[in-house]
Every structure is written in structure tokens, then in C-alpha cells.
Amino acid sequence: MSMNMPAEYQEQRIEYVPKVEVTLEQAVDNLKKLDQIRRRIMRQGVDYDVIQGTPKPTLLKPGAERLLQFFGLGHRVQLIDKKEDWDNGFFYYQYKVTIVKQYPGYEITVAECEGSANSKEKRYRNQDVFTIVNTLQKMAIKRALVGATLQATGTSGMFTQDLEDIDLQGQQVSNQQNTYADASDTISQKQAKRMFAIAEGNEELVRGILDKYGYGHSADVKKIDYEKICSEIEKAKLEMFMGDPTDDKNNEAV
Template structure:
């Protein structure tokens, strides 16, 4: 009984020490940021809705990237658990995503993926050995989205249910053949424009490096193709337009 009384007294003490005006101001800022995110992100690109479910929209990888850029945050990843059974062809990865601001840890998220998920076992037979890198990237993406939903207080707007996460993979993709001229390396003019845009928008070298790794699986802008460079320029232009919109 005494433990319950002590617990209640401690809870009351914490509440009494809270600056209610500061809490109210913080809640208002959270609401404003949530409204900005909803206005900025694009349906079927940054977030998706599962038809007929009536559930909250699902935050997708491009949307998570935009939110990190809006907040001036960077991310780091660590494989905390893995199973690599070469005899049975089963691979599983659990990844931790750490969100940082100027080198200081803000929050963490965890994501898991394995080769026995329905998306990898149904339909066309796929070689599990070639899927090892695919499921690692999926675990990384899930960890990132988990962390972003936490740091941005967006869990009441977006969800990340396992069924919902299939949305991004299962969207029909009709890839058009790219002209040969688009498959060559990015031009010097494209690279100069990317550098100028990043500098103008205040995108740090670390943030740009992460963006290149996550969107195109390259370490440097010099490794981009012409098509990828055009895509990144368009992406940054869209992001800059959202920054210039009046609040």
C-alpha cells in the first residue's frame, strides 16, 4: 500500500513541476508540423493508402526522407541481429536506425525483414540468396520509418502495419525503357546544379550522402547516371518549393 502512495505522490510531484505554458506551446508546434507534413507529402509517393481498409495512410521511404530533411536530421544504421542460413536459404535481419541532430542522438527505430515473408515466398519463385541484400534493405527502411514516426510525433497520422508495408512493394510498376543517353554518367552541368542547390538549401554533406545511399545506392553524386541526377534535381526542387510555401 505504501508503495502505491509513494508512486502517486511521485506522479503528482512530476505533474506539478511541469510548465504547462511550455507544454501547450510544444503541442501547438507539433500540430503545426503535422499540418506541414500533411501538406508537403504526396499521396502514392511519400505515403500510401491501402484500398478498402479505411486505415491511416502508410508512411513510405521517400516521405520519411523528406521529413528528415525538413527537420534537419540525419540517420545511422546498425544490424543488431542477423540469421544467414546458407543451408536452407533463410536470411533475416534486424536493423536499428538512430536519428541524429548535429551528432546527438534523438531517437531510435527498429526494423526486421526475412526471406520467409509472404512477399518473398508467394508468386514467382525467387532465389533466396539473391534476396539477402533485398531483405537487409527492407529492414533498414522499416527501421528508418519507425524512427521517423517517433521523432516527428506522426504515429497518429501515419501507420506502419506489416500489411500496410506491402503497399510500396506491391504497387504495379510499369518501367519504361530508358533512352541510352539517360544511362550514361551524370553531366558536369547536372553535378554543378546539384551542388549549388544543396548549398542554397542548407543540405549538409552528411544528409546528401545519406540521400544518395538511400535513393540510388551510391556513395557520391559522381556515381549517378544522367537519369538519376535528373530525378534528384527534381526531388530537391520539389522539396525547395515546400520550404518556400508560406506557413
């Protein structure tokens, strides 16, 4: 027990039993609103991007800032550690981003995450490190911001943390191509299994989307169509969980 605690509480054991604080209807409604924000407002290539070989879109810095705005949250940035060796050309920065909810007279901390960047990273090795010091600082902050935002908004099921081949503006900096050189290549067995994993074993859902693309079997799927199919499977799974939005409109009209 903390020694700063009042004496009358020193001998008490306080146990916390986690419990759901929202109703099922509120949870479903929140998921619907999140999905609407992602599909109708957030922009691919600006707020998020889809990278080949990843199961979920990658959240970018503008998208993280937009999500915080939608949730009415603010954030604070704090430098945790830095190493600046101007003689040998090595620079390292570590920042912490704290997501806060402000109320009149006080605020609460919702989430925290730390991020770092250094001049030895692969993307910076062939650059003049003395000209990218500010870039390193911004990258460390961005990594912390995206991680903290995913925690605070509960959107890690929709987006993933930033990848090695995404820079501050969301542009790819690696030599990886967005499309495959040979469009006739078919996916691997591991990639086929991933489609069913996304659908959580719902074979009927996967088969329906494969039929839409003209494939009779998962092994026939071409790599050029793979990510689009995975995205549709994920979208269909989410819609099944939340229910058909047209049902709500029909109910309102009754």
C-alpha cells in the same frame, strides 16, 4: 544506482516529474506546420500511401527521409543481428536506426527503432531467396527507419507504420485491389462505427460529410466512397482542433 556514478550522488534519489515544455500556442503552431507539410509537400504514392481498410496513411521510406530533413534530423544505421544459411536458403537481418540531432561538437539521440526481415516472409516464399539478400537488408532498414521517424517527429497520429503489402518503393505487392469489385456494396456496421470513432463521437461532423456525399445514413455508405469519407472526417477533425487557417490570415490583415 549505477556503480559508475560519483560517490556524492550515490545516496541521492533523483525524481523526474514530466511537464509540458512548450506553450499551447507553440503546440498548435507545430501541428499546423505538420499538417501543411503533409498536405502541400508530401506526395501520395511516393512519400505515403492510402491502403484500403487502414485508418491512416502509411508512411513510406521516401516520406520518412523527407520528414527527417524537414526536422533537421539525421540518422545512423547499425546491424544488430543476421542469420545467413546459404545451404538451406534462409536469411534474416535485424537493423537498428538511431535518429540524431547534431549540434556543434556533440549530438543527441532523439529516437531508436529496430526492424527485421527474413526470407520466410510470405512475400518472398515464391522467389529465389539467393537473389533477394540485398532486398531483405534494405527492407529491415526501411522498417526501422520508418518506425524511428514516427517516434522522432511525433507523426504517428498522421501516419502508420509500414504494412505487409507495401514494398520498398511503396508499391502494393499483394493481390488486394484498391477498389471494390462491386461498387454497390455498402459498408459494415463496424466500418460505420469507425467513422464516428475517427470523429471522436462528433456526430455533427460525420453527418455533414455524409451529406456532402449524398448519404442520409452511415449504413448507406458504399465501400467505394468509404476511405474518402474517412479521410475527410480526419481532416475536418484536425482543422477543428487547430482552428480555421483563414482566421490567421484575417488577423494578420487587421
